[in-house]
Amino acid sequence: MESVIKINPGASKGEIRQKVWDYIEEKNLANFPRPVHNRIPNFKGAFGACTKVTELQVFTETSEVKVDPDKPLEGARLAVLQAQKTLLVPTPRLRSGLFNKITPPQGASKEQLRTCASSQGVRDFSVPVDLDAKVKVDLVVVGSVAVSEKGCRIGKGEGFADLEWAMMSSMGAVNKSTVVVTIIHDCQVVDVPDELMGSHDLTVDYILTPSRVIKTNCQLPKPQGIIWTKLDSEKLKKIPILKKLRALEEQAGKDVTLGATPPAAEPGLQNDDPKRQPRRRPRRNTQQDAEGETSQESRQERGSESGQRARQQPARVRKESRGSGKGDADKEAGKTVKGRSRRMVKEQGSEEVGGEEVSQRKLPQSVTTVYLGGIPTGLRVSELKAALRERNAAPLRLTWQGAQHRAFLDYSDPQGADQALEALQGLCLNGQNLQAELAKSQRGQKKSGQRQTLSKASKSKMSPLKGGSTKETEQ
Incomplete structure (x- = not known):
């Protein structure tokens, strides 16, 4: 069957x-979350496609099935549980282990x-599975962005x-x-060329679609273990379980030599191309520090230059002008902000993350x-x-108040906030709910989605704290 998306030679x-x-975005083929860029798309008809897994002969013969945690695979996880088989789900970004048994x-x-x-x-009904556990996975279900009929798979790039x-x-x-x-x-x-597949790339045996x-x-072999030269020390820091496995x-006498750490981009197994920001949401360009990972190098640089920043242009001004497309206007705004107190900037709607203030002039009015709440001690904003x-x-803005064990997330409308609330139910970090x-x-304004203006009384209850954080008497 001919693909509807034409892939150029050499892509x-x-x-x-x-x-x-x-x-998928142009044809409106996806459900929430949108846009689908940088995600495994939650496509329309996903649940029906997932039910086809029970039609496979291999499914009837399995007892333990590993299914990725992506939203479009929720129907497959349900099918495994309804068939009373053991369901294994990887822990998010492998931070706390390999997978959990539901x-x-x-x-x-x-x-x-x-x-x-x-x-x-994963939070309420799971038990972590350690590397020492004797597990035999009979079937693996993964999400994908693109797959060829020959089984060549492309994920979201991480x-x-x-x-x-x-x-x-x-x-x-x-x-x-x-x-x-x-x-x-x-x-x-789509037509994914075989030559794009590396020795670390996972191929697939079956493709299930709505039709x-x-x-x-x-014919391509699956990876037979970890290729340590594809990883580096930074990857091991982010995924502690890799240290134990290494x-x-x-x-056991195996070669576990790591690869060199790239000088700039974050290492990854499929980091073949830089990620492009979705064209539908240009506002993300103003939120690179609020929503993106903060590299260790940049954190060290901020620490070593902290003594010079009082004599230089403030970080918040530089972040205002980044990606704004309004060079001169933003510089004028920066000069105005420079002479004001942190408290005044906070009351006018700035974000504070790790002691830095980021102007939110581009946020919607509503x-x-x-x-x-309940943020555990030691958790990093990243x-x-x-x-x-x-x-x-991911919010439009994140106001971090880790010392008070809380944060505030701003969304563009009530619907986005409701969806976020649903997604965040059961969130557990560092063992704390x-x-x-x-x-x-x-x-009191859920329907309108308007931000309440602080009254004089509530403003008087706000006081600056050391490091630029702000304590509020309300949540």
């Missing part, structure tokens, strides 16, 4: 991803099974599905005969704020931002 993985994401309550209803199949299920497979292979949980299934929209079946079941008969393999992205709940609810100042 890179990044170019193929962009074409697929653009097509254990529904005894005699669980269909509604309870649906909850177990959702992101909340390499976690490939790394998860490599780790499972190293611990003996999978082998070259383990079946891999991906579930995608029909338009995501088809495709057996790929893929130590085990080193004891926003809806979500309160996030870790919270990563967790928000994983749950597709976080509380997500509509901010007090918003609860």
Whole structure:
């Protein structure tokens, strides 16, 4: 069957991803979260496509199934639980281990099974699986951005599905005969050239779409363990379980030499192309520090130059002008802000993250704020931002108040805030459950989504704290 998305000869993985994401958005083929750029698309008809997994002969013969945590695969996770098979789900970004075993309550209803199949299920009904556990995975279900009928798969570019497979292979949980299934929209079946596949890339045996079941008969071999030269020390810092696995393999006499750390871009297994920002949401360009990962190098640079910043242009002014397209106007605004106190800037709507203030002049006039409480001691703002992205709940602005164990998330409208609240239910970081609810100042205006103006009385209760953070008596 001919693909509806034409891939140009010599196209890179990044170019193929962009074409697929653009097509899905232009044709309105996706459900929430939108836009689909930089995500595994939650395509329309995903649940029906997921039910086809039960039609595979290999599914009836399996007892343990690993399904990725992506939203479009929720139906596959439910199918595994309804068939009373063992469901394994990778931990988000592999930060706290390899995967969790979902254990529904005894005699669980269909509604309870649906909850177990959702992101909340990993928190409420899961048990972590250690590397020492004797696990045998019979079937692996992964999300994809694009797949060829020959089984060549392209993910969203972060390499976690490939790394998860490599780790499972190293611990003996999978082998070259383990079946891999991906579930995608029909338009995501494209002509991916074989030469784009590297030794670390995971291929697939079956493709399930709303209209088809495709057996790929893929001739390319699956990765047989971790290729350590594809990783570096920065990757090991972000994924602690890799350190343990590396130590085990080193004891077994294997070569565990790491690759060199790239000088700039964050390392990843599929970091073949820089990510492009979605054209539909240019405002993200003004939120690179609020929503993007902060590199170790940039943190060190901020620390070493802190003594010079009083004599230089403030960070907030530089961030105002970054990506704004209004050079002179922003410089004028920066001069005006420079002479004001932190308290005045805060009251006018600035963001504070790690002691830096980021002007929010480009935020919509009407926003809806979500309160996030119970933030554990020692959690970094970058870790919270990563967790928000994983749950597709990244805000327009994040106000970090880690010392008070809370943060405030601003969304463009009440609908976005409601979706974020739903996604954040059951969020657990560093072993502590976080509380997500509509901010007090918003609860009386949920329908309009308007931000309440602080009264004189409430303003008088705000006092600057050391490091530029602001303490508020309300949430």
